[in-house]
Amino acid sequence: MSSRLNRARLDHELACRGWTASDLAAASGISPTTISKARNGRPVKNKTLQRIADTLLKAPTVAGVEALMEHAEL
Numbered sequence: 255m256s257s258r259l260n261r262a263r264l265d266h267e268l269a270c271r272g273w274t275a276s277d278l279a280a281a282s283g284i285s286p287t288t289i290s291k292a293r294n295g296r297p298v299k300n301k302t303l304q305r306i307a308d309t310l311l312k313a314p315t316v317a318g319v320e321a322l323m324e325h326a327e328l
Contacts (some may be wrong), residue, residue, distance in 0.1 A: 256297035259306070264293060272317040282309040 268278060275293060281285040282305050292298045292306070 257300055257303050258295060258297050259292045259303065261293050261295070264306075266309050270319055271310070271313045272316045272319070273313070278306065278309065281313065282306055314315050 269272065271277075271282075275289045276286055278284075279289045282289075284302060284305060289306075290301060292302070296304075306311065
């Protein structure tokens with residue numbers, strides 16, 4: 255089974271951590287190509303989605319970064 259990521263939400267979560275997509279790939283052990291495809295609307299396996307979510311949950315956010323970000327609907 256596969257799912258599509260919400261790119262805006264993922265980009266928001268990366269920004270909150272001061273991460274790039276490459277940082278996420280390195281931290282999660284998922285290839286940069288797979289991260290790129292997911293960010294561009296391609297479906298990913300639910301196992302991959304879970305690894306991304308688990309990695310983001312473990313990574314601390316940058317204190318105060320929310321106050322600097324434009325708030326768009328996610």
